[in-house]
Amino acid sequence: MYTSIIATVLAAAVIKAAPTSTGSIFPSRTVPLTRVTHSVVAGRAGQLIFDPQNVVAQVGDIVEWHFLPMNHSVAQSSFGSPCVPDADVSTSFFSGFQPTTSGQAPNVFQFIVKDSNPIWYYCAQGNHCESGMAGVINQNFSSANTLDAYKAKAKTVQKTVIPPVVQGGAVIPNPNPLGGF
Numbered sequence: 610m611y612t613s614i615i616a617t618v619l620a621a622a623v624i625k626a627a628p629t630s631t632g633s634i635f636p637s638r639t640v641p642l643t644r645v646t647h648s649v650v651a652g653r654a655g656q657l658i659f660d661p662q663n664v665v666a667q668v669g670d671i672v673e674w675h676f677l678p679m680n681h682s683v684a685q686s687s688f689g690s691p692c693v694p695d696a697d698v699s700t701s702f703f704s705g706f707q708p709t710t711s712g713q714a715p716n717v718f719q720f721i722v723k724d725s726n727p728i729w730y731y732c733a734q735g736n737h738c739e740s741g742m743a744g745v746i747n748q749n750f751s752s753a754n755t756l757d758a759y760k761a762k763a764k765t766v767q768k769t770v771i772p773p774v775v776q777g778g779a780v781i782p783n784p785n786p787l788g789g790f
């Protein structure tokens with residue numbers, strides 16, 4: 610409970626902050642926060658995975674990625690084009706790379722869920738995406754667009770693309786650095 614309060618307060622503080630020129634912004638469209646945070650771990654047990662790789666979230670929930678060794682990231686893509694940034698660059702997110710040699714990286718990335726559409730994402734490091742380091746928020750379970758299908762297509766990608774700008778969420782100090790990840 611303490612952790613989720615901190616996360617919510619931090620997220621609220623970021624939303625209220627004046628726009629900056631760093632490119633680290635929330636989209637202008639905001640939603641009321643639910644105070645629910647979903648934690649996702651990148652690279653659990655040294656594997657090229659997100660855990661959990663499938664998050665079911667309500668509008669206003671926060672998804673918070675924690676990064677384990679060695680150097681991972683999260684980048685939004687479309688379903689149809691795995692391992693490359695979403696065509697709508699203005700609204701897609703990228704955490705930047707969050708390296709750590711042991712334990713969790715000092716920062717986490719928070720993304721506020723703003724609608725109920727599926728959100729696909731990958732790690733932009735090396736060939737991690739081709740190796741299956743991908744995840745989804747609000748997969749439509751009655752659709753053929755499954756995470757397995759995304760990963761199958763990702764295997765055929767020639768080169769993972771690193772988004773040019775960190776945006777679409779908040780890079781903030783890890784509110785739970787000693788969590789049992």
Ligand SMILES: [Cu+2]
Pocket residue numbers: 657680681682732733734737742
């Ligand atoms: Cu990675």
